[in-house]
Amino acid sequence: MVNGQLTVDAKLAKRVRxxxxxxxxxxxxxxxxxxxxRSRVLGLIISxxxxxxxxxxxxSFEDLAETSDFEIMLGSVIHKNDEHLNRFVRRLVQRRVEGVAVMTFRADWDYLHELILHNIPLVTIDAAAPRARCLVVEVDYRSGIDQAIQHLALLGHRRIAFVSGPLQHFTNQARRDAFLDSVRKVGLRAKDTPVYEGDHTFEAGAAAIGHFLSLRDRPTAILSSNDLTAVGVLRGLSERRMQVPEEISVIGFDDIHMAEFAHPPLSTVRMSREDLAAAAFQGLMRLTQHSSPYAPEPIRVKTQLVVRQSTGPQTNAVTAKADSARRTGTAAACSGE
Amino acid sequence: MVNGQLTVDAKLAKRVRxxxxxxxxxxxxxxxxxxxxRSRVLGLIISxxxxxxxxxxxxSFEDLAETSDFEIMLGSVIHKNDEHLNRFVRRLVQRRVEGVAVMTFRADWDYLHELILHNIPLVTIDAAAPRARCLVVEVDYRSGIDQAIQHLALLGHRRIAFVSGPLQHFTNQARRDAFLDSVRKVGLRAKDTPVYEGDHTFEAGAAAIGHFLSLRDRPTAILSSNDLTAVGVLRGLSERRMQVPEEISVIGFDDIHMAEFAHPPLSTVRMSREDLAAAAFQGLMRLTQHSSPYAPEPIRVKTQLVVRQSTGPQTNAVTAKADSARRTGTAAACSGE
DNA sequence: GGTGCTCAAGAAAACGGTTTCTCAAGATGC
DNA sequence: GCATCTTGAGAAACCGTTTTCTTGAGCACC
Structure with missing residues (x-):
């Protein structure tokens, strides 16, 4: 009765309740x-x-879980040593989680073996763990990066550099490859599209700028593989008293909060966390409903350019305070979104 | 045996294990x-x-919990409506949490009544919920704000403004009062220490600057009740082409990550999250050990000035690019830390 | 009216551990 | 040597639900 059937008098039911x-x-x-x-607990592993x-x-993930009456157990990977990590994964099993979303972008699954052993449903990003009951969320880097490059091309930029993350990670290769494809699509050549391999830190941005400005043909625009590094790029430029976007344009990737508050506000390729969370949650729900070795299609998540004020038309003047030009450029860019 | 007693042969034990x-x-x-x-689950409520x-x-809280074999259930208060909030609190009870750390700075306890009803240990910040088995973590705003004001006074500032958060919150009153006490201690008068009530957002910073610059006696230094607003202040100043710290000094409060990456890097009063988490966790452990109506002493957490590059000596020159002076000032300030 | 069927309510078993109880063997004291 | 205390192993009860099993009532049908 308490669980909602209607065999007794409604009034009595109310009184009991x-x-x-x-x-x-x-x-x-x-x-x-x-x-x-059924534990109604899900694991969520992040960096x-x-x-x-x-x-x-x-x-976002928590909100979804809550509306479906799931609890979540949160675990971060980065600052934990292997010992800690194993303990956490073991606890997931001990609490009998019904599924785990592995939302970190590194592609080694060793630490998950306990989950695999117990046949717990898994959702991963970019690449699948080698087992059944695992579903992949594929981030479509190309869509957003294409938009970014076309935006820059439209503004007249013909030399566009890229700051990548550590290339040992599959995801960073994917991003760089998307960049290289995009610039080729708008007709740029390899020597005009240099790539610097950073490590996704703030400091890497300043280092990248140091490198790019030492080139004979300096790029007039820079695309970074993540926002924190892009903000580092902005800082490096500001320390060299270079104006953004008058002298050089900068685009980030991710669209973290900080991007909006950067100086100037950072144009960036947004990877929607909401979409990502929704895809992961949906994936888990799908997996938990099929207990058989069920291998569903990957779920795709798009990326999208967000234009703010760190991009403007390419100019040859090195010191020009092309303020009015910038305004126009920004407006045009915005309307192009 | 499995639980670790030593009554049987060690070798056999190993084989069994x-x-x-x-x-x-x-x-x-x-x-x-x-x-x-005993559920070995703790609740953690944040904004x-x-x-x-x-x-x-x-x-930090999770790390502590992990080493003591506790799980945590995380819930955020702000973006939830009352309906959601009540659901979350009810879930805490349903999972039979052994205690809840309420790490939000607002002081209304209505939504916690279910926890109080079930006599679940509670740790709160700044002010105690009116009940037994509740322990307070008292943040010592005065220590850090004193340091900030003395730092500014030492740099020659005699007109120091304050941007507060919404004063309906107890915590913001405490911060403002600490400011007022501190400036009085270094001999400043009310008319030289204006207070602007913001709402802790980025935008509030720009608004505050608009207000302060319209005053007849402009402040030469600004202390903000939180970092995000301080970054907004920096942005407002930059839009007015005012140099920080040459023309005006800025100090934030909290020491969030962004402070370090602001332009220029923001001097700020650090409220240590580690200390806060440790205090809360310790408090819960203490409370869970005593099931009787036990009312322990509050735990105090200090705050501390962190000097970066947004503070420098007061100068009368409005447009002077006192770069060398600033360097010296910063160095002096750093050594004073 | 007896037989077979459906249905719902209440009892019982299960879940996987912890905690408590029981009881017999061994140690201790006189 | 006998009564008492201590010890530890194994059995039993328990935690609070869900799930399954049992039972008997109600009903249609031949």
Whole structure:
């Protein structure tokens, strides 16, 4: 009755329900989990919470989980040593999670072996763990990077540099490859599209700028593989007293909060955390419904350019304060979005 | 045996343990919780994860929880409506959490009544919920704000403004009062220490600057009640082409990541998230050990000035590019830390 | 009216551990 | 040597739900 069937008098039902509330009764979820064999807990593994990319993702994922009455167990990978990591994964199993979303972009699955052993549904990003009951969320880097490059090309830029993350990670290769394809598509050649391999830190941005400005043919626009590094690029430029976007344009990737508050506000390729979370959650729901070795299609998530004020038309003047030109450029860019 | 007593042959014990591992056995924590009556889950309530103050706090708290074999259930208050909030609190009770750390700075406890009803240990910040089994973490705003004001006074500033958060919150009153006390201590008068009430957003910073610059006696230094607003102040100044710290000094509060990456890097009063998390966790452990109506002393957490590059000596020149002076000033300030 | 069927309510078993109880063997004291 | 205390192993009860099983009532049909 309490669980919602309608075989008894509605009025009586209401009275009973009121009495239950009155006494402050709340079912014990542990007991329920034990009895039903369903814990209603999901695992969520991220790189780390202090990476500004993740809080939004976690929040979206939690919201989804909440509306479906799931709890989530959060674990970050980066600052943990292997010992800690294994402990965390073991706890996931001990709490009998019904599935785990692995939202980190590195592609080694060793630390997940305990989950695989217990045949727990898994959702990963970019690349699948080698096993059944694993679903991939494929981020479509190309769509957003294409937009970024076309935006720059439209503004007249013919020399566009790229700051990548560590190329040992599959995801960073994918981003760089997307960049190289895009610039080729708008007719630029390899020597006009230099790539600098950074490490996704703030400092890498300043280092990249040091490198690019030492080139004979300096790029007039820079695309960075993540926002933090792009902000580092902005800082490096500001320290060299170079004006953005008058002298050089900068585009980031991710669209973290900081991008909006950067100086100038950073144009960037947005990878929607909401979409990512939704894809991951949906994927888990799908996997949990099929207990058989079920291998569904990957879920794709698009990326998209967000134009702010760090991009403007290419000019040859090195010191020109082309303020009015910039305004026009920005307006044009915005309308192109 | 499995739980670690030493009554049987050590070798046999090892063999048994190996066999257990071999078979992939892991105890079911739900069953354990049900049997023992201890869930080993703690609640952690924060304002919201996308507020850059919190990720570090959550991480620290999680680390502590992990080493003591606790799980945490995370909930954010801000973006939830009352309906959602009540659901979350109810879930805390349903999972039979052993205690809840309420790490949000607002002081209304209505939404916690379910926790109070079930006599669940509570740790709060700044002010205690009106009940037993509740422990307060008292943030010592005065220590850090004193340091900030003395730092500015030493640099020659005699007109120091304050941007507060919404004064309906107890915590913001405390910060403002600490400011007023501090400036009085270094001999400044009310008319030279104007206060602007903002709302802790980025935009509030620009608004505050608009107000302060319209005053007849402009302040030469600004202390903000949080970092995001301070960054907004920096932005407002930059839009007015005013140099920081040559023309005006700025100090924030909190020491979020962004502070370091601001332009220029923001001097700020650090409220240590590690300390806060440690205090909260310790408090919960203390409370859970005493089931009786036990009212322990509050735990105090200090704040501390961090000097970066947004503060420099007061100069009368409005447009002077006092670069060398600034360098010296910064160095002096650093050594004073 | 007896037989077979459906249905729902209540009892019992299960979930996987912890905690408590029981009881017999061994140690201790006189 | 006998009564008492201590010890530890194994059995039993328990935690609070869900799930399955049992039972008996109600009903249609021949």
């Amino acid at each position: 009121d009495a239950i509330r009155e006494m402050g009764y709340l079912p014990n979820l542990q007991a329920r989990a034990l009895g039903s064999g 780390e919470l202090t990476n500004p990319f993740y809080p939004e993702l976690v929040r | 190996d066999a257990i591992r071999e078979m992939g056995y892991l105890p079911n924590l739900q069953a354990r919780a049900l049997g023992s009556g 919201e994860l996308t507020n850059p103050f919190y990720p570090e706090l959550v991480r």
